[in-house]
Amino acid sequence: MTEVTQGAKVRIHYTGTLEDGSVFDSSEGRDPLEFEAGSGMIIPGLDKALPGMKVGDKKKVTIAPEEAYGPRHDEAILEVPRADIPAEIPLEVGIQLQMSGPQGQPVPVTVTNLTDDTVTLDANHALAGKTLIFDFEVVGIG
Structure with missing residues (x-):
């Protein structure tokens, strides 16, 4: 060819x-x-x-x-209660985590913000x- x-x-x-x-x-x-x-x-x-x-x-x-x-999608940014994330998972801004999607598929997310009560996760591709x-x-x- x-x-x-x-x-x-x-x-x-x-x-x-x-x-x-x-x-x-x-x-x-x-x-x-x-x-x-x-x-x-x-x-x-x-x-x-x-x-x-x-x-x-x-x-x-x-x-x-x-x-x-x-494009970036605002609906792919999730704010979850900090209590919903297992204590053994280290949390810091910029760290990548993996969630499960609706059909159980892996969905990579990035921690973009932390407060005492919430964790903001961004599922948009980097x-x-x-x-x-x-x-x-x-x-x-x-």
Whole structure:
């Protein structure tokens, strides 16, 4: 296969940054990211940038939240009584915990605020609502 098409197995090296230039993820020093083009395995905005690219091609794309991790949702911020959280769970702002969703699926949450009586948990993805910038290179197709 000489160029990326729907269903192709693709390998890329990438660096993902936020608009302020801070790096949120990179494949530097690791194996390339491998996925099937068009399968939904990566965020839509990055997937849409790939068709027609060849091994060795490089690209920089800016991806709006709607084509990345979506917008932030206020309803995903929960304030729960501190007494409802088991005492053995350490609580501090910024720590990640895991809750169970309606069907028992794991839902990661981040502690965003603590008071004597309540704990505020944010179930939004850490990159929700953010514009992402990816510099990437196709290093394999096949």
